[in-house]
Amino acid sequence: MYNYQVNMWIKKINAIQDYKSQVFRGYSSPEFIKAQAKVRGVQVGFDYAEVFEVVRIFSKL
Numbered sequence: 001m002y003n004y005q006v007n008m009w010i011k012k013i014n015a016i017q018d019y020k021s022q023v024f025r026g027y028s029s030p031e032f033i034k035a036q037a038k039v040r041g042v043q044v045g046f047d048y049a050e051v052f053e054v055v056r057i058f059s060k061l
Helices: 003-017 030-044
Strands: none
Touching (some): 003 030
16 A cells, blocks of 8 residues: 555554544454445445445535
8 A cells, every 4th residue: 555545544543542432342353444435445446445425415406
């Protein structure tokens, strides 16, 4: 991974672990976060990726 990618994942893992009420959950472990990103990356042809949901799209009619 490139340096900026490593830094991004470190920031993401640290941010998630700041939610102390969620730390006990399996999906907040650094290993799970990285593994999930690897799976999503394989699905789209990259080393790592994240999934997001568009909640609202604005357009002019």
